Amino acid sequence: DSGVTQTPKHLITATGQRVTLRCSPRSGDLSVYWYQQSLDQGLQFLIQYYNGEERAKGNILERFSAQQFPDLHSELNLSSLELGDSALYFCASSVLPGVVDGYTFGSGTRLTVV
């Protein structure tokens, strides 16, 4: 157990629907990162939060949004889902942005859009 908790582990939903993925960072970590891994693709950075504030944005679609709450857990909201959104979504956390120790990853949420 890495200490980063992601729920649910698996999600199957229909096109056009909306889902929420949840991440609880490792205890003491203030920064949360969301990544998407599609078939045969590397880890694509989506968005980063630090202590409740958005810190950096990657290739995140406008249909996707995220937030980090006062208790530091984060949610990634995916709406108007398309087949191409099927992917493994990882959350990672670190103490501070850019800390040399790197990130601790959760086990991911596998989203299947049918």
Add this chain to the structure above:
Amino acid sequence: ILNVEQSPQSLHVQEGDSTNFTCSFPSSNFYALHWYRWETAKSPEALFVMTLNGDEKKKGRISATLNTKEGYSYLYIKGSQPEDSATYLCAVNNAGNMLTFGGGTRLMVKP
């Protein structure tokens, strides 16, 4: 946005073979380089973090080197075992900001 490249994309070796793969990155504003090991159905697990030019790190049969001047790192596995089969991810942190990941090298070790 950093361009972090890993080669090869995939590699098949026999048990007992030694192997290595490469991570290339822009050398400007370099802060740190991380290697992760990612097994199927699990989360990426940190192997090494390196910051200084010439750094060498070792963990069992796995070692890594770093050249920040020319912008590359090598990961070596000595005497590969089937349990080494995984995707090895390289990630670079520049100017203290977020990590940018390469596409990974998928290693398959045949018994």
